[in-house]
Amino acid sequence: MPAWLEDWAILSPLIITLSAWGYVALERLLPHDRGQKLFRKGWFNDFFLYSIAQSYVLGLVIAELIAFIDTSTGWSRLGLVSGWPIWAQLVFFTVSHDLYIYAFHRLQHKSPILWRIHEAHHSVENVDWLAGSRSHALEILINQTIEFAPIVLLGAPPEVALMKGTIDAVWGMFIHSNIDVSLGPLRKIINGPRLHRWHHSLHYEGAGFNYGTKLAIWDFLFGTAHDTEEKPVAYGLEEPFPEGYVAQQLYAFRPLSSSRGELERHGSGKAQRDPIDAGGAELTVAPGEVGVVERRGVVVEEEVVVSHRPDARETGVAVRR
Numbered sequence: 001m002p003a004w005l006e007d008w009a010i011l012s013p014l015i016i017t018l019s020a021w022g023y024v025a026l027e028r029l030l031p032h033d034r035g036q037k038l039f040r041k042g043w044f045n046d047f048f049l050y051s052i053a054q055s056y057v058l059g060l061v062i063a064e065l066i067a068f069i070d071t072s073t074g075w076s077r078l079g080l081v082s083g084w085p086i087w088a089q090l091v092f093f094t095v096s097h098d099l100y101i102y103a104f105h106r107l108q109h110k111s112p113i114l115w116r117i118h119e120a121h122h123s124v125e126n127v128d129w130l131a132g133s134r135s136h137a138l139e140i141l142i143n144q145t146i147e148f149a150p151i152v153l154l155g156a157p158p159e160v161a162l163m164k165g166t167i168d169a170v171w172g173m174f175i176h177s178n179i180d181v182s183l184g185p186l187r188k189i190i191n192g193p194r195l196h197r198w199h200h201s202l203h204y205e206g207a208g209f210n211y212g213t214k215l216a217i218w219d220f221l222f223g224t225a226h227d228t229e230e231k232p233v234a235y236g237l238e239e240p241f242p243e244g245y246v247a248q249q250l251y252a253f254r255p256l257s258s259s260r261g262e263l264e265r266h267g268s269g270k271a272q273r274d275p276i277d278a279g280g281a282e283l284t285v286a287p288g289e290v291g292v293v294e295r296r297g298v299v300v301e302e303e304v305v306v307s308h309r310p311d312a313r314e315t316g317v318a319v320r321r
Contacts, residue, residue, distance in 0.1 A: 008162035023129035040126035079155035125236035132172040201232035
């Protein structure tokens with residue numbers, strides 16, 4: 001076997017690149033939402049500034065931070081997992097980190113402060129294979145430090161970190177991809193586009209649903225799964241969001257007073273009877289009631305609930321019929 005086939009410093013970017021090309025092709029052949037463009041709004045920003053520039057810079061910063069922690073503690077020298085098979089280490093770090101991400105992700109949709117470093121990820125209006133790359137620098141700094149620090153500090157070899165990073169990239173592109181694919185019964189264990197595209201839906205029920213990344217089992221275990229064959233009408237945020245990379249980063253630091261007000265107004269669970277946006281029509285119903293309207297040429301069913309999403313006004317779940 002050629003040496004490069006065992007070198008994950010070569011294999012990792014190769015696998016990621018080939019996977020990206022594969023997803024692009026499948027999005028053209030089997031689109032979940034027809035008519036979605038390849039070079040959609042924000043594509044160059046997401047590819048060059050988030051995927052390449054931000055990933056490179058934060059990779060250096062996180063590596064230095066973990067090295068500092070290791071130098072200060074010497075934990076990696078204990079080799080707590082170094083005697084495990086590579087596959088066992090990979091499974092352990094993948095599953096344990098995925099559970100952390102589920103919990104932290106769910107908290108981000110509840111906390112006005114944490115939502116500020118997550119909303120950039122939800123600002124993509126045309127969810128595709130590249131959409132997952134748009135995440136605030138602070139969110140990446142937190143999550144990837146927590147992800148890779150244990151790998152180093154517990155004494156795993158470098159290839160485990162590279163393998164884990166490859167899984168992250170390939171799976172992240174998959175769950176955001178505009179591919180109409182069903183995982184069948186496996187959808188309750190591993191995550192796919194159908195479940196995760198609902199997480200990016202413009203309309204939420206409560207504080208949201210489908211928080212899982214690689215594994216969907218957490219959502220089904222903890223009652224946050226939204227499992228349906230219907231398709232969301234639209235994606236993104238209710239409110240306008242900056243378009244440039246720097247503006248998107250700085251937007252997280254705007255005053256929090258608005259978020260607190262929204263949380264207090266919509267987090268009480270009390271029934272309200274307010275009009276909601278129905279794409280040009282006004283639909284006034286109470287939480288739990290159902291109204292049928294036509295939005296953007298698509299007949300949708302609106303089930304209105306009190307929203308607990310920090311920056312969202314009261315809304316409902318809109319589905320394609």
